[in-house]
Amino acid sequence: MTAPLIRIEHLTRQFQSGGGFLSRPRSMLAVRDVSLGIARGEAVGVVGESGCGKSTLARLVLRLIEPTSGRVSFDGTDLATLSATALRRMRRRMAMVFQDPYSSLDPRHTLTQVLAEPFQVQRQPLPPGTIAALLAEVGLPEGLADSHPQQLSGGQRQRVGIARALALRPDFLVLDEPTASLDVSIQAQIIALLADLRGRLGLTCLFISHDLGLVRYFCDRIVVMYLGAVVEVLPDPAAAPRHPYTHALMDARFAPDPAQRKRLAPLSGEIPSPFALPAGCAFAARCPHATDLCRRESPRLSDDPAHPVACFHPL
């Protein structure tokens, strides 16, 4: 295997909240010691419940926020060592599609202005015909070029967001819940578009989602996060889960066919507060297989390169 395009090493991000006149600030680890490599052309999915730190991870990887510790290398370059100018140049090679297509486009800009912005900020000439080509690439008619985002539907806006991300032909694309704000029927179209573009442009992707089904469809490898830490890495989308949390996530899907429908076994217990994590495994309180060991000690992600899992009692 060649060197990965993205190498994430022991990435940690702490957030502080509160801290007023008489109260001390509380801190939480949104991302705890995450290490991950993404090979060129690979699509890695990150799944987990809301608040598990997956969006923070996405922003850390692109250095939109600074890590508390750990590092991210892009094509062999540690992003933290780059100067502001060098980082800006590096941003040509990586892009992000955001969750909310309603606030990710400036309401005062026309689509032409939105799609010209990447060239503008990178001080690159805008080749003639680029705007029309970008619109066509994401399946939007050229006639929309002078419209404002408010005149577009959610699905159309997300297509614009994708076109903007792809404008400078990046190597690496971060997709932060690109379909979570859309209707289910539109979701399928957007995912199909992304899968098509990924194949055609040979993109390396980091796909953030809470929807395991989408991630299994789109990705080559799946990282499962729970309260800021990686609990399991599924080597392929069809792999059987080994961590009880992943198992529960897969079990929690509704089957469309009533004949296949089984009783849902929802997780009992509460998610621990990220401000006061328990001493042992963070999942122990909700885990049906938890033992005293789990409540006492925190399991580390196993070294097994084929299928790492952070559990004392993997399934």
Place this chain on the structure above:
Amino acid sequence: MIAPVRALQRPQGGLAGLWLALVIAAALLAPILSPYAFDAQDLPNAYRPASAAHWLGTDEFGRDLLTRLVWGARTSLSVAATAIAISVFCGMVLGAAAAWFGGWLDRAVTVVVDLTWSFPEILIALILVAIIGPGTLGTMIAISVAYLAQFTRLTRAQILTLKGETFIEAARSLGASNGHILFRHLLPNALAPVLVSAMLATGDAIILEATLGFFGLGAQPPVPSWGGMMSAGSALVFKAPWIIIYPGLAVAITVVAINLYGDALIAALDIRQKLRRSP
């Protein structure tokens, strides 16, 4: 079509716009329009009511009232508009800087602005005119400082809200510089509510200018201003009521027109929500 034009298409906006256009045109063309000089005294013809020679009558020195009213519009409107323009510019710079840089700068600006905000504009203006001295320039500076807090607060609130929008993060992810984000995204989006609020503040500023003029702190005689004319007329309410009535009407109708047009502009821009949220 752009919002200021769309505002004119609403009935009250159109009517208000018509009046404002009339007053502004008269003020600009004052030297050409009027056959009299604003300070030409004609004592035998003092205290005359409206007539063919003097359409609105004459004042205590026999000066033509319409001429003085039109020249007064020149003083009052230019002082109010210039003062608000200065205030908006400085307020946007201060507010944007406070919201953008945060930290001690934001705290300092907020404290000063909140302190000023807690005094009525008239008090601030009076104190400042007392320090600077009466006259057109003094009034102008006093009014612009009196309204500074309003625009600083509004701009700061707008920028703070906009800073959290995803399209700012998106621009950053493309490699946009701070200048690009500030001038291409933040300020253009903050501009509409600030300009509407400036429009409405101009109405208040005309009243403030007239008030200062009434106290004898504005433009000094013989230069006419609406407030100064009312001040002169106040002693003669029973002898020659038209001397105070016409400038009073001019102030009232102009301020109402500005407010009506401002309301139409808010409706045309669809930003009622933003204005309510900010201050």
